[in-house]
Amino acid sequence: MPKHEFTVDMTCEGCSNAVTxxxxxxxGVQFEIDLPNKKVCIDSEHSVDTLLETLKKTGKTITYLGAK
Incomplete structure (x- = not known):
């Protein structure tokens, strides 16, 4: 599965829980959340657009960093 890396404006455990x-x-996703560096790495067959739309549901600022 392709890995995609995003920055998510997370400041606390509650933010990372929202992403989770x-x-x-x-x-259909496996992911790792790096709260101190505000990064989320996602293994998924979903498109980048789908992942972005899903992450935006948290209300946080999201940036796609690229495939990893």
């Missing part, structure tokens, strides 16, 4: 919640609802 929306990604788990999407399904």
């Amino acid at each position: 919640r929306v990604l788990n609802k999407l399904g």
Whole structure:
């Protein structure tokens, strides 16, 4: 599966929990959250657009960094 890296404007555990919640609802994804560096690395067959739309549901600022 391709890995995609995003920056997410997370400041606390609650923010990372929100990211976890929306990604788990999407399904078919494995991900790692790096809270101190505000990064989320996602293994998924979903398109980048789908991942961006899903992450935006958290209300946070999201930036796609590229494939990893």
